[in-house]
Amino acid sequence: MKKTIYYIQYLLARSACGFLNLIPYRIVCALGRMIGCLGYYLSAKRRAITLDNLREAFGCEYTDPQLRRIARQSFSQLILLLIEFVRIPKLLKDFSRYVTIVRKEIVWQGLEKGNGVILLVSHFGNWELMAIMAGVIGYPISAVGRPMKNPYIYDYVMSLRGMTGLKSLPKKGAAKELMRELRNNRVVAILFDQYAGSAGEVVPFFGRPAYTTPAVAQLALRTGAEVIPAYNVRQPDGTHLIYVDDPIPLTDTGDKAADYISNTLEYNRNLEKWIRQYPSQWFWFHRRWKKPRGARKQETAV
DSSP: OHHHHHHHHHHHHHHHHHHHHHSOHHHHHHHHHHHHHHHHHHOHHHHHHHHHHHHHHHTTSSOHHHHHHHHHHHHHHHHHHHHHHHTHHHHGGGHHHHEEEEOTHHHHHHHTTSSOEEEEEOSBSSTHHHHHHHHHHTOOEEEEEOOOSOHHHHHHHHHHHGGGTOEEEESTTHHHHHHHHHHTTOEEEEEOOSOOGGGSEEEEETTEEEEEOOHHHHHHHHHOOEEEEEEEEEOTTSOEEEEEOOOBOOOOOSOHHHHHHHHHHHHHHHHHHHHHHSGGGBOOSSOTTOOOTTOOOOOOOO
16 A cells, blocks of 8 residues: 555656646746745744744844845745756756856866765755766766655656766665775765764854764775865856865874864864855754754863
């Protein structure tokens, strides 16, 4: 019975995807903004989380009406991301019309060192386009794919992500796979900016203790791979600018525990810099600063 339900869901999803691919891009963007705005008003729980996060992050930097506008724009960003993702086949036919990539040579220079590159990616702008566009450029890129409950939809999502050569790695045993990819001098894309639970390191983010994954720092210290942040910034006209930032220098003192925290702090600072510049483009909807039950870790000083 469950298999039948999953397949019906898949057929409905594919029908919706087909419909969205028939609509002109400008109309799709307008539709996405409208749905996002509607979602802001209808989803009381997520709206409350978003506004609470924005107030805690920015304090008195913005007025309450300004924060509400940022929150509404963030909801629209998420809907636009979903719509654009299912339009990837159409987008790839003329991707230069929709996406501009700046400083892509930074990654190639990192690969020349032979230790692989960790592409530091966050839930910023349209992060799904990041790996897709990396494949268009020709980077030998891999990323961990989070499984979905519906296997039919998951296979479809994986097929879209793999259209330009992205290699998806299973979440189970991901650490070993990522190590292997880096040692083969490939690019691995890692989303690092969500709540990491008790396995995370407590590292400041917007001045608040945040449980952050140490995986990026661990991989960089073990392999010598360069850590290079990249961001997708949605432009006012609906197009995208992908900007490859400077590599983040690796701190390696020999004290692993301290180095994990020191490097992860720099990753958070880099992301915070971009969020402050484009506050509506980050994923504010989840409880980034929550603490696991029974947490005993000490808060790291800024």
